Amino acid sequence: MLKAxxxxxxxxxxxxDISLEEAKxxxxxxxxxxxxYVSALIAAATELASxxxxxYICSTDVEAYYxxxxxxxxxxxxxxxxxxxxxxxDSNNDLKQLPCSSYFVENAPGHKKVLVxxxxxxxxxxxxxxxxxVVEYRAEVPEGYATYEIQQAILLYISEMYYNREGHTExxxxxxxxxxxxxxxxxxxxxx
Numbered sequence: 001m002l003k004a005x006x007x008x009x010x011x012x013x014x015x016x017d018i019s020l021e022e023a024k025x026x027x028x029x030x031x032x033x034x035x036x037y038v039s040a041l042i043a044a045a046t047e048l049a050s051x052x053x054x055x056y057i058c059s060t061d062v063e064a065y066y067x068x069x070x071x072x073x074x075x076x077x078x079x080x081x082x083x084x085x086x087x088x089x090d091s092n093n094d095l096k097q098l099p100c101s102s103y104f105v106e107n108a109p110g111h112k113k114v115l116v117x118x119x120x121x122x123x124x125x126x127x128x129x130x131x132x133x134v135v136e137y138r139a140e141v142p143e144g145y146a147t148y149e150i151q152q153a154i155l156l157y158i159s160e161m162y163y164n165r166e167g168h169t170e171x172x173x174x175x176x177x178x179x180x181x182x183x184x185x186x187x188x189x190x191x192x
Contacts (some may be wrong), residue, residue: 001025003035008076013058016046017147018154026155027162038162045157049150052176053187055079057150059140065131072106073115077139080105080113084136089126149187153180 023038026032050057055078066073069088085104086098102119115135125132141150153176160177176184 004059009063010056011061013043013046013056015059016042017151018042018046018158023155025159034162038158041158041161042154044122044161045154048157048176049154049180049184051095052181053184055141055187057141057154059138060137062137064135064137066133066135067131067178069117069125069133071117071121073117073135075105075113075115075135075137077137078113079139079141081138081140081142081143083115085134086115086117087134087136088123089129089132091124093128096153108151109145149183153183156163156180156183 018037020035020042023042024035027038029038046057057064059081061084062077064073064076083100083103086103088096090096098117098119103115103117106114106116156177157180160180171187
């Protein structure tokens with residue numbers, strides 16, 4: 001089974017499970033003066049929680065690059081919502097797209113998803129590209145999967161960053177508060 005190379009292109013989420021209104025209510029903010037700042041905190045806290053559990057919490061578009069078109073390609077995420085396309089550079093360096101009928105996503109509970117290629121194994125790939133195979137997909141935690149724990153962990157981290165904004169060091173900015181870690185710990189273990 002071929003794992004994705006170190007190259008992943010991730011399109012940042014444009015919407016988050018925590019709304020600006022929810023965050024402001026949690027922070028007890030009643031005006032609009034800090035809306036931009038609080039929106040940035042929502043994004044930062046969501047990204048940090050995602051990194052902690054090892055999965056994208058919000059809908060996130062991902063491109064995973066591979067060196068070969070192996071029969072089994074391990075996708076870097078457990079929660080894969082939609083495969084947009086599987087494309088490759090052929091021996092003439094032309095970009096080709098595989099038909100949807102030539103692959104499927106294997107569901108293995110507790111593990112990362114595997115794209116199983118069932119098509120022609122004689123495809124000749126470009127020698128000019130180090131990573132000629134690209135799988136484009138959407139990753140997101142399914143609705144209802146530990147939603148309460150994730151939302152509370154994110155809200156706690158938003159509070160921590162908002163009320164202690166001057167006292168942060170780089171380490172404290174990149175570390176979840178203990179209560180957030182405890183809320184997410186089970187999810188992290190579940191995904192290992």
